[in-house]
Amino acid sequence: MEMTIDESKHVDDNGDIFVHRLKDLTDEEKQRLEAQNSRIIPDTKAARLEKEAKRHWDLFYKRNETKFFKDRHWTTREFQELINFKADERITFLELGCGVGNMVFPLVQEGFSNFYFYACDFSPRAVEFVKSNSLYDESRMKAFCADLTTDNLFENIEEGCVDIASLIFVLSAIHPEAWSKVAQVAYRALRPGGVLLFRDYGRYDMAQLRFKPGHKIADNFYMRQDGTRSYYYTEEELQNLFTNAGFEIIMNTYVQRRTVNFKEGIDVPRIFVQGKYRKPSNGKAEMIQIWQ
């Protein structure tokens, strides 16, 4: 069925707009993207950034401690999967790339007493910040170090034991060649029928358009001043990535929102991509994996 643009648009209670359409660029924005190509990061430097990815994130947390990211209080609104079950049902939750816990701690604060939380990150400092949070409770949480581009997650959790996993602004920090490994790790961690909740940067988000020449590593992949990296996704890229890993797509869409701070006179449009990907419970996905 053909849909007009308006029909594909959905506005939620918070004013976030869900739309299946790539942002149209103005001439000035096209020029800015073009200018980024005038000075691409040399291959040797790009290789060094990849080798030192963990160190750059660990230094990021040394510098910013727990002050950089805001608590993600929107997750229960956007991801009904977090609240749609019986109160006494035991739920195993895994945050992949947890940083200092800005997603898990708001859930802990709201109750979620039937949840057991696993939280992992490859930055030892980030994991230490999670463990030293006053809400950290060893009887219902376990934070540990794991690099999602390897198998070492499974030194701490059993394969197939997770009901809900999340990947929130993490995949964009990882080299595109390693994304399929990360998707595979998430798939293996989930039980059949388990769901992966996803949010990350969308193509032509203002943060992408703002990069000056000298920051571009590859198409849509950039280095920030502090050596951390970020990619800006289209819906199609994520759909292909997670479908190829064996997931069923429940949701996969751009989210347009505005970041407003009246005091500082800030009002900027943002573009994210949001997804919900389910590991099938009918064995079909296992077949896909065998053939990969």
Ligand SMILES: C[S@@+](CC[C@H](N)C(=O)[O-])C[C@H]1O[C@@H](n2cnc3c(N)ncnc32)[C@H](O)[C@@H]1O
């Ligand atoms: C932008 S932060 C997001 C943190 C958290 N998910 C949140 O929403 O606040 C990205 C996180 O991904 C982590 N990360 C990047 N690459 C990783 C990898 N290969 N394995 C595990 N964690 C990784 C970084 O250390 C950082 O904590």
